[in-house]
Each structure stands twice: as C-alpha cells, then as structure tokens.
Amino acid sequence: MSDQEFVYNEAPYKKEHEARIIGISNEFGIKLDEPIFYPRGGGQPGDSGTIIVNGTHFKIIDTVKGPEGQVYIKIDDADNVTNLKEGTEITQRLAWDIRYKYMKTHTALHLLSVCLPFPVTGGQITFEKGRVDFDMPDSPNKEEITDKLNSMVEADYAVSYDLISQKELRERPQLIKTMSVKPPQNVDFVRLVRIGNSDNVIDLQPCGGTHVKSTGEIGKLFISKVEKKGRMNRRVSVVLQD
Numbered sequence: 001m002s003d004q005e006f007v008y009n010e011a012p013y014k015k016e017h018e019a020r021i022i023g024i025s026n027e028f029g030i031k032l033d034e035p036i037f038y039p040r041g042g043g044q045p046g047d048s049g050t051i052i053v054n055g056t057h058f059k060i061i062d063t064v065k066g067p068e069g070q071v072y073i074k075i076d077d078a079d080n081v082t083n084l085k086e087g088t089e090i091t092q093r094l095a096w097d098i099r100y101k102y103m104k105t106h107t108a109l110h111l112l113s114v115c116l117p118f119p120v121t122g123g124q125i126t127f128e129k130g131r132v133d134f135d136m137p138d139s140p141n142k143e144e145i146t147d148k149l150n151s152m153v154e155a156d157y158a159v160s161y162d163l164i165s166q167k168e169l170r171e172r173p174q175l176i177k178t179m180s181v182k183p184p185q186n187v188d189f190v191r192l193v194r195i196g197n198s199d200n201v202i203d204l205q206p207c208g209g210t211h212v213k214s215t216g217e218i219g220k221l222f223i224s225k226v227e228k229k230g231r232m233n234r235r236v237s238v239v240l241q242d
C-alpha cells in the first residue's frame, strides 16, 4: 500500500493543492503525501510548477517515479532548499497550461489508436505534438485519419474510469494495445480508461495518464506527419490546432 495519494488520478483538473513533505531523497527529489504533479511515464512528460512554503516559491522542474512507483518532485537546483524538511506543509501549484495541453494531446492519442487498430510499440508527448509508433506495414492516409479524429472530437465522447483486477486483465489481453508500456504489476487493480459510454465504447484500455473529461475539449487537430520507421513500423504525429 502506498503512503501517497495520487491526486492527479482522481482530480486531473486540480491546479492547486495543499500537501505535506513526507520524504526527501537526494537521488529522486521530494516526496509529498498528496501530489497533484503527474510523474513522467508512458511517454507523457512529468509536470512542472511551483511549491509554496511560507510565502517562498520553489520551482518544480520535473516530476518522476521512484523504483516502487512513488512520486517525487524535483526542485530547481538554483533554489535554496534548506528550509524544506519532512513534515513541512506546502502548497502545490501546477503549471496548468502545459499540463492541460498534455491532457488534450494524450486523449487525442487514444483516439488515434481507435483510427489505427494496430499494436502500439511506442509513443511520446511534447508541448508541440504527440506521436505514436504503430506496428503496421502500410502508411495510413493523413487526411482520412485527420477527418476521423475530428469527427470523434466533435462527437464529444465522455472519458471515464474503471478498475480491473490483474486476473481479469490477464483474461482479456486484447485490452492492452500498447506493447511498449506494460500495466503496473505491483498493484491489485489497474485503471481502465473508457472513451464513450457503456452502450457505445469507442476506446477501452489500461492507462495511468491524465485525460480530459470529454473529447470535445481537445479541439480541432490534424495529422502532421507519417514516417516510415522500418518495414513494419509507422510513426504518426498529431498536432492540436490551437
């Protein structure tokens, strides 16, 4: 059982949140009891922002996962951290504009995996774009995929969550589309992300990333590039229009 409550999972729209320092590691950074900062993983960058301690702002330059899945925030080396210690109460403030863009791009990549139902071998999100590597022999048509993506955005499908046991997940291996990022093994239940509703499921797969609450929030988007990365690999890049 983790001693942290990962607030970004339950409340991805939370921009500010109080917390307490429960550990400091030279290697990984500062551990909070209730982090709102999402740790780098699965191709999504770690969150940045600030923590505020008695009126002093400390810049958070990255958020990472420790060896057992704990979340650590990394403070800019230029900041003097001597008055941060275990037990210190702090306020977290997320760099929201950046995170919100990651949420939109990340959700768009789920839609892309619906348009291109091939095994996923890699993926990455940056501030500019998101990209996915598909195990597929032929290049898809950019315009066709762009139209499909935009129609799923316009349909404004809801995004919701369920938990699935490891046993059930083993019995339904078709739920796992991403071969490059395996669902966590050290937990009893894995989170399932559903796009659409139970009568009309558009996408359903295990995912620990941050998503918008409905696809309409993504806004217009387009396929910027399709690259051939090998005989059986196509890298497809998605860009948000605004």
Ligand SMILES: [Zn+2]
Binding pocket: 106, 107, 110, 193, 207, 208, 209, 210, 211
């Ligand atoms: Zn996801």
